[in-house]
Amino acid sequence: MRNHRLTRRDFFRAGAGAAALGVAGKVSFLTPSFLAAAPRAVAPSDRVRFASIGTGVRGCEIMRAALNCPGTEIVAVCDLYDGRLIAGQETAGKKLFTTKHFRDILERKDVDAVLVATPDHWHKQLTVEACAAGKDVYCEKPMAHTVADGFAMAEAMQKHNRIVQVGSQARSSIVYAKAHEIYTSGAMGIVTAIEAWIDRNDASGAWVYPIPPDASEKTIDWERFLGSAPKRPFDAKRFFRWRQYRDYGEGLPGDLFVHLLTGVFTITGINQPPIRAASMGGLFRWTEDRDAADLVWTLFEYPDFRVSLRCNLNNESPGEARVFGTKGTLIIRNDVLTFTPQDTRPKPEGYSIYGWPEKLRSEYFANWHKEHPLPEPGKFAVDAEAQTFQAPDGYDYGVDHMNNFMESVRTRKPSVEDANFGNHTAIACHMANYSLDKKTMAVWDADSKTIKG
Numbered sequence: 001m002r003n004h005r006l007t008r009r010d011f012f013r014a015g016a017g018a019a020a021l022g023v024a025g026k027v028s029f030l031t032p033s034f035l036a037a038a039p040r041a042v043a044p045s046d047r048v049r050f051a052s053i054g055t056g057v058r059g060c061e062i063m064r065a066a067l068n069c070p071g072t073e074i075v076a077v078c079d080l081y082d083g084r085l086i087a088g089q090e091t092a093g094k095k096l097f098t099t100k101h102f103r104d105i106l107e108r109k110d111v112d113a114v115l116v117a118t119p120d121h122w123h124k125q126l127t128v129e130a131c132a133a134g135k136d137v138y139c140e141k142p143m144a145h146t147v148a149d150g151f152a153m154a155e156a157m158q159k160h161n162r163i164v165q166v167g168s169q170a171r172s173s174i175v176y177a178k179a180h181e182i183y184t185s186g187a188m189g190i191v192t193a194i195e196a197w198i199d200r201n202d203a204s205g206a207w208v209y210p211i212p213p214d215a216s217e218k219t220i221d222w223e224r225f226l227g228s229a230p231k232r233p234f235d236a237k238r239f240f241r242w243r244q245y246r247d248y249g250e251g252l253p254g255d256l257f258v259h260l261l262t263g264v265f266t267i268t269g270i271n272q273p274p275i276r277a278a279s280m281g282g283l284f285r286w287t288e289d290r291d292a293a294d295l296v297w298t299l300f301e302y303p304d305f306r307v308s309l310r311c312n313l314n315n316e317s318p319g320e321a322r323v324f325g326t327k328g329t330l331i332i333r334n335d336v337l338t339f340t341p342q343d344t345r346p347k348p349e350g351y352s353i354y355g356w357p358e359k360l361r362s363e364y365f366a367n368w369h370k371e372h373p374l375p376e377p378g379k380f381a382v383d384a385e386a387q388t389f390q391a392p393d394g395y396d397y398g399v400d401h402m403n404n405f406m407e408s409v410r411t412r413k414p415s416v417e418d419a420n421f422g423n424h425t426a427i428a429c430h431m432a433n434y435s436l437d438k439k440t441m442a443v444w445d446a447d448s449k450t451i452k453g
């Protein structure tokens with residue numbers, strides 16, 4: 001978790017723990033599922049041999065997570081930049097077969113699974129071809145660059161009967177699992193509104209990464225990087241800061257909304273595209289050389305509730321998810337979940353009757369108290385206390401998520417976040433962008449599997 005960018009940057013910066021949140025009341029520690037499952041031996045025949053395709057920042061992080069899972073072995077790395085082939089081997093801690101062509105990986109008989117951590121415009125081709133080659137796939141979020149890509153990936157998973165898991169790791173978090181338990185227990189009453197955000201205020205948060213000094217067409221396979229994107233001359237900024245350009249990424253929705261949506265799906269148990277989405281936002285500050293907005297605010301319509309998501313690259317505040325129910329409020333921040341019951345005890349009207357004549361008001365109060373007698377001494381209901389649940393310090397839900405993938409590869413048990421799930425969160429991101437770009441409401445048309453305005 002400490003090495004995991006989203007968590008470190010967005011959820012730990014304010015200082016971890018219930019104390020940092022000023023939370024009072026009962027605090028319970030949650031047990032990581034990986035720790036509970038880990039200390040079992042894995043038979044050599046159950047060893048998962050994997051290769052990494054894309055060994056940039058995230059590719060190295062998930063390789064590390066995979067190597068931390070019991071019974072795994074890395075056999076090869078693929079990347080388009082010489083420096084990343086070196087970084088990949090450094091992360092693996094050994095010399096490996098390296099290549100700039102993913103088909104060299106897919107042809108290998110000793111590869112059971114591939115970890116795909118390339119820019120988003122490559123996810124579809126790599127996942128579809130890997131499934132066809134009989135490999136299981138862990139594909140980073142957002143699963144798909146376009147709506148059509150998402151359906152092609154879900155189809156490939158099904159057609160070739162492969163495990164495809166999408167890398168939005170909140171899906172395997174013990175904190176979100178606890179939130180789901182509270183949500184489904186009925187303790188929240190009727191939930192109609194959810195809001196979540198991730199806000200940042202620095203160059204790295206806005207994807208303005210430094211460019212390695214040896215970046216050139218000699219060290220980078222630029223033509224292959226472009227792939228299905230429009231052709232253009234070599235541009236190191238586009239290669240290393242690809243999130244700034246919608247040819248390769250999906251802006252803030254694809255980069256960060258997708259994590260928030262995975263959280264919403266996991267808490268509530270939904271798994272479907274939104275009915276409608278309406279966005280506002282714009283490019284206000286990081287205007288040099290990008291076409292992705294630095295503020296996106298979207299309201300999504302799901303059947304039972306509405307969801308408001310915001311990402312702002314122009315102010316920092318710790319990321320949060322808030323779920324509002326008639327009987328309680330659930331807040332997740334910094335791997336800390338707090339459930340605060342609403343006061344739902346009956347009370348006499350205290351506002352509108354002050355427009356009544358004194359006599360009627362007094363009668364109203366007298367009647368109300370007659371109908372709601374005070375409990376006998378000793379039988380007063382105590383206000384329900386806020387309850388807080390906290391993951392242990394250093395908890396890494398990325399490792400839980402990767403361990404879930406490796407277990408699915410071994411057991412063929414469906415993934416916790418398969419390509420259908422990944423498709424549904426990605427569609428919501430595409431709808432957010434559609435609405436932002438076209439300045440209109442985005443409507444999901446399930447029959448044609450397209451977004452309509």
Ligand SMILES: NC(=O)c1ccc[n+]([C@@H]2O[C@H](COP(=O)([O-])OP(=O)(O)OC[C@H]3O[C@@H](n4cnc5c(N)ncnc54)[C@H](O)[C@@H]3O)[C@@H](O)[C@H]2O)c1
Nearest residue numbers: 006054056057058059079080081084117118120140141167
């Ligand atoms: N789950 C998370 O919390 C999380 C965090 C960060 C990034 N990500 C996702 O991980 C993916 C990679 O992001 P990143 O920050 O590591 O980017 P990055 O730019 O650091 O690394 C991407 C690497 O992919 C390589 N690449 C591109 N096309 C390739 C191809 N056809 N074959 C082989 N290699 C190719 C590039 O050479 C580059 O080294 C993105 O989809 C991103 O959204 C997820």
